[in-house]
Amino acid sequence: MARREVVVETRNLSMHFGGVRAVDNVDFELREKELRCLIGPNGAGKSTFFKCLTGQLRPTSGDVVIQDIIMTGRESHEIAGLGVGIKTQVPNLFDGLTAVENLWLSSRRWHGDRRANTLVKETIDRLELGEIRSSIVGSLAHGQRQMVELGMVVAAEPWLVLLDEPAAGMTDEETFKTAELVREINKTSALIVVEHDMNFIRAISDIVTLFHQGSIFMEDKMDVISADPQAREIYLGHKT
Amino acid sequence: MRLYGTFNGTLVIAGLAIIFTLIAPSVFQFFTIITLTQVIGLSILALSLALVWGFGGILCFGQSAFFGIGAYAYSVAAVNIGGSTGSIFIAILAAAIFAAILGYFIFYGKVSDVYLAVITLTVSLILYSLMRRTSGPEYKIGKALLGGFNGTGSPPLNMPGDGSAMLFPMQTFYVSMAILIIAYVFTGWLVTTKFGRVCVSIRENEVRTELLGYDTRLYKLCLFSISSGIAGLGGVLFCVGVTRVTPDVFSLGQSALAIIWVIVGGRMTLIGPILATFVLYFLTSSLGSQQIFNANLVLGIILVVFVLIVPNGVVPTIMNWFERRRAKRYARQKERRMKLRKHRAIG
Numbered sequence: 001m002a003r004r005e006v007v008v009e010t011r012n013l014s015m016h017f018g019g020v021r022a023v024d025n026v027d028f029e030l031r032e033k034e035l036r037c038l039i040g041p042n043g044a045g046k047s048t049f050f051k052c053l054t055g056q057l058r059p060t061s062g063d064v065v066i067q068d069i070i071m072t073g074r075e076s077h078e079i080a081g082l083g084v085g086i087k088t089q090v091p092n093l094f095d096g097l098t099a100v101e102n103l104w105l106s107s108r109r110w111h112g113d114r115r116a117n118t119l120v121k122e123t124i125d126r127l128e129l130g131e132i133r134s135s136i137v138g139s140l141a142h143g144q145r146q147m148v149e150l151g152m153v154v155a156a157e158p159w160l161v162l163l164d165e166p167a168a169g170m171t172d173e174e175t176f177k178t179a180e181l182v183r184e185i186n187k188t189s190a191l192i193v194v195e196h197d198m199n200f201i202r203a204i205s206d207i208v209t210l211f212h213q214g215s216i217f218m219e220d221k222m223d224v225i226s227a228d229p230q231a232r233e234i235y236l237g238h239k240t
Numbered sequence: 241m242r243l244y245g246t247f248n249g250t251l252v253i254a255g256l257a258i259i260f261t262l263i264a265p266s267v268f269q270f271f272t273i274i275t276l277t278q279v280i281g282l283s284i285l286a287l288s289l290a291l292v293w294g295f296g297g298i299l300c301f302g303q304s305a306f307f308g309i310g311a312y313a314y315s316v317a318a319v320n321i322g323g324s325t326g327s328i329f330i331a332i333l334a335a336a337i338f339a340a341i342l343g344y345f346i347f348y349g350k351v352s353d354v355y356l357a358v359i360t361l362t363v364s365l366i367l368y369s370l371m372r373r374t375s376g377p378e379y380k381i382g383k384a385l386l387g388g389f390n391g392t393g394s395p396p397l398n399m400p401g402d403g404s405a406m407l408f409p410m411q412t413f414y415v416s417m418a419i420l421i422i423a424y425v426f427t428g429w430l431v432t433t434k435f436g437r438v439c440v441s442i443r444e445n446e447v448r449t450e451l452l453g454y455d456t457r458l459y460k461l462c463l464f465s466i467s468s469g470i471a472g473l474g475g476v477l478f479c480v481g482v483t484r485v486t487p488d489v490f491s492l493g494q495s496a497l498a499i500i501w502v503i504v505g506g507r508m509t510l511i512g513p514i515l516a517t518f519v520l521y522f523l524t525s526s527l528g529s530q531q532i533f534n535a536n537l538v539l540g541i542i543l544v545v546f547v548l549i550v551p552n553g554v555v556p557t558i559m560n561w562f563e564r565r566r567a568k569r570y571a572r573q574k575e576r577r578m579k580l581r582k583h584r585a586i587g
């Protein structure tokens with residue numbers, strides 16, 4: 001089978017905060033339509049790595065390459081502007097606006113007025129957000145807010161999706177729904193998903209990248225990683 | 241906070257404003273009509289601040305800088321050109337371009353919001369002391385003397401294309417109201433466009449807007465310039481109403497007043513600040529004519545009361561009240577329908 005094209009690549013990527021090597025010399029590759037999970041104990045550097053990809057942090061050294069363009073140190077809007085859908089670890093919504101408006105703002109960046117409206121409607125049906133469509137998102141429960149954030153990603157139809165802990169704080173049912181959604185997004189887009197929830201990862205993943213102390217410790221199928229004693233210790237030695 | 245009103249609401253209010261314009265001459269004294277022109281200018285200043293601060297979340301403490309630039313640019317241009325129509329556009333452009341240059345350094349330099357407030361205020365105060373120093377015959381732009389703290393004369397409006405056909409006070413009032421209504425409808429339309437909605441999203445969460453792929457700096461810069469252009473337009477009507485412009489347009493007091501109008505009227509609406517300007521202007525000027533209360537003291541008390549008791553401003557508070565009543569009525573109706581259905585099901 002011919003290997004698909006690499007769409008995201010990091011070369012010797014490092015991000016240091018003073019003496020803390022949050023990300024240390026990471027070489028990473030994601031191919032077209034791939035779904036990759038990043039796991040690792042708290043403080044392993046997953047979110048920092050994620051922020052370097054999305055332009056929220058300027059890496060200390062090394063490069064981020066997206067679709068053969070060097071994007072190191074570019075502004076977030078330039079990276080998102082390539083057609084990348086982003087959900088950060090901390091909830092990041094327009095708290096004072098309605099759920100529909102949140103989705104529309106995301107969709108409208110990529111689509112004309114009419115198409116954006118259609119996409120928003122479709123997304124609301126697909127994610128079953130009908131009940132809360134006109135609610136101010138600041139007043140919603142945590143799980144619902146997460147759903148709205150996922151909806152924002154879906155409604156934009158990005159070709160690359162970056163999700164930092166999409167299932168955090170969700171009920172089992174919501175987590176299940178999210179896993180299903182992620183798989184569906186994966187039919188048309190490549191994804192990088194940072195997650196802690198093992199069931200969630202098992203439900204969606206193909207290849208998993210295990211971070212440890214800022215570096216990639218292992219990269220393999222989930223069963224292989226869970227069978228590896230060292231990886232188990234890194235991962236299960238900590239809570240989660 | 242929700243977005244109040246729709247564009248239809250804006251048009252309804254514009255319609256009411258037209259009715260007001262038509263009946264005002266038969267209700268008010270002639271003197272009041274003359275005064276109204278400057279108040280209309282001030283209300284456009286409030287409108288511009290409501291746009292940039294209320295909708296864009298950019299707290300511009302020195303909005304009067306652009307107001308004053310508009311007033312001076314109009315006066316100088318009108319004296320030199322000998323006509324008001326082109327001068328109005330020059331004034332709007334002067335304010336907008338000045339804001340674009342200043343805004344470029346602020347937004348692209350990633351200056352934080354607090355500093356933006358300080359910088360704009362400082363710019364306004366710098367212009368204040370600069371203009372105060374321009375007394376003497378050497379401070380002249382073309383035919384127009386700047387005149388230091390006495391300021392310079394502002395020619396009245398005239399018929400488009402005929403500099404010698406001055407408008408009468410009543411005509412000037414009609415034109416001013418027309419300009420206010422156009423500015424209001426334009427602003428009301430702007431906030432419903434994609435541009436306006438993205439600006440609101442920047443107010444809500446700039447990082448998120450950026451992560452959606454919008455260049456927030458560019459949006460903020462455009463909004464800042466547009467609102468400054470509108471402030472400049474307000475400056476034009478103000479100086480036409482007063483018949484002269486002095487450095488006081490740049491003073492701390494002028495900047496503070498604009499903020500008070502917006503807070504009292506409600507910064508999430510456009511009509512609120514406009515109405516607040518009219519009400520507070522006539523309130524303070526009627527207080528000014530008596531000796532018991534100090535007008536500024538009263539204004540200060542009003543501000544404190546509003547910040548503590550009606551922090552959203554008058555118009556949003558009233559609209560919320562109506563909204564809640566409607567929601568309650570709707571809920572009651574629904575309940576009644578349900579009961580009825582149950583009855584039928586049983587019967």
Ligand SMILES: Nc1ncnc2c1ncn2[C@@H]1O[C@H](COP(=O)(O)OP(=O)(O)OP(=O)(O)O)[C@@H](O)[C@H]1O
Pocket residue numbers: 017020021022040041042043044045046047048049089
């Ligand atoms: N802005 C910052 N300044 C200083 N240190 C930071 C900063 N951001 C992260 N760190 C440090 O970098 C390391 C990696 O943090 P990061 O948030 O990337 O971990 P993570 O893998 O996402 O953890 P979690 O699973 O808890 O989200 C931690 O030691 C953290 O304290």
Ligand SMILES: [Mg+2]
Pocket residue numbers: 046047048089
């Ligand atoms: Mg993290």
